[in-house]
Amino acid sequence: MTEKEPEPEDEDLRRAVNLIGKEAGTAPRKRLSGGVIAGLLLGAVLVTFGALILFTADFGGDERQPFVQSLSEAENIACSEFIAVGEVVSTAPSDVADRIVVTFAVEVPLKPAASQATVKLDVLDPGLSDPQSDLRAGDRVLLEVPQREDFPPAVYRGSYLDSRVAEIERYLDEASDTECPPYFQEGGETVEMEENSNDGA
Amino acid sequence: MPRQRSTKAQRGASLLTDQQEVERVRAVLALGGVPWDDLDDALQEVRLKLLQSRSKPALETIRSPGAWASVIASRVAADWHRSRKRDIGLRERLAARWTARPPEHPQEDRDLALAVAERLELLTDLQRQVVALRFYVDLPVRDIALVLEIPEGTVKSRLNSAVAALRSRMKVEEIR
Numbered sequence: 001m002t003e004k005e006p007e008p009e010d011e012d013l014r015r016a017v018n019l020i021g022k023e024a025g026t027a028p029r030k031r032l033s034g035g036v037i038a039g040l041l042l043g044a045v046l047v048t049f050g051a052l053i054l055f056t057a058d059f060g061g062d063e064r065q066p067f068v069q070s071l072s073e074a075e076n077i078a079c080s081e082f083i084a085v086g087e088v089v090s091t092a093p094s095d096v097a098d099r100i101v102v103t104f105a106v107e108v109p110l111k112p113a114a115s116q117a118t119v120k121l122d123v124l125d126p127g128l129s130d131p132q133s134d135l136r137a138g139d140r141v142l143l144e145v146p147q148r149e150d151f152p153p154a155v156y157r158g159s160y161l162d163s164r165v166a167e168i169e170r171y172l173d174e175a176s177d178t179e180c181p182p183y184f185q186e187g188g189e190t191v192e193m194e195e196n197s198n199d200g201a
Numbered sequence: 202m203p204r205q206r207s208t209k210a211q212r213g214a215s216l217l218t219d220q221q222e223v224e225r226v227r228a229v230l231a232l233g234g235v236p237w238d239d240l241d242d243a244l245q246e247v248r249l250k251l252l253q254s255r256s257k258p259a260l261e262t263i264r265s266p267g268a269w270a271s272v273i274a275s276r277v278a279a280d281w282h283r284s285r286k287r288d289i290g291l292r293e294r295l296a297a298r299w300t301a302r303p304p305e306h307p308q309e310d311r312d313l314a315l316a317v318a319e320r321l322e323l324l325t326d327l328q329r330q331v332v333a334l335r336f337y338v339d340l341p342v343r344d345i346a347l348v349l350e351i352p353e354g355t356v357k358s359r360l361n362s363a364v365a366a367l368r369s370r371m372k373v374e375e376i377r
Binding site for chain 1: 225227313
């Protein structure tokens, strides 16, 4: 079915709506208040669902593909470059904005099965998207670092850590024979937002 | 042993860690009627729903993860008013922002945006939702129908009535 071409006034409307959106999007942020409660909920869901929001996308043509995909636990592990329990020794800003270098003392390596006692990881700062995932020196956490550099690591701590480790251990064998879907692999296609793409209205 | 990760920025859509994506979601929330003071709370709710979507089968079929976050934001906005008051000061907030700092946009565009902002407040939640998805997120009608799980005709009907209401205001502004 062909959609009609946008009328000139639609373009005016689009311009106005985008201007409103731009202003709203950059409006001053308030500091944590009610958001703290939502953040706690978010943390709980992170644990409950072993949280990693996973996307796939198709840019190759007209064929419509699912772009939100639930990875299985095995795929989740297969798509992780590094999974271990340990202590955050220190964090420092990376050379790249929004990334941090985490010095991590490994206690229980899960993937790979063997690891140096201390590793340095340059990752997207998980605290940016979720205050509960903020990493600080002295934190004992389970860290799941995805292959893709533009996805933040998943962070588990406290009472949720052990249950998540048990879950991962249950799927480790299966994960060794599981392929990470291409989109989630390192070097997978980076999503570009289509500015003003217009398929008609 | 994990390698030292490269320093090249591979920024893309992820769990709303990209600043542009966050701003986009906040914009959709505001266009959907979430009061500006509630935007951060609503943003957290969007993140929550993004995470919850992991437990559901892959039903959604639109082009980009960023667009999917916007779709969820539009749903959060549409639901926001059921338990909370909706924004009734969008035009005033815009005017205040543009009064407080040097104008970055042509006067004509600002006037148009102010007129549309005022009129947006008179639309229903569902009309605002399709306006945001069509004109801000730039989703085609068929994709809006798909993600909202409603017939295309319903989307077009909501869009037509919303656009008619918005245009009427735009024309009034133009002849002043």
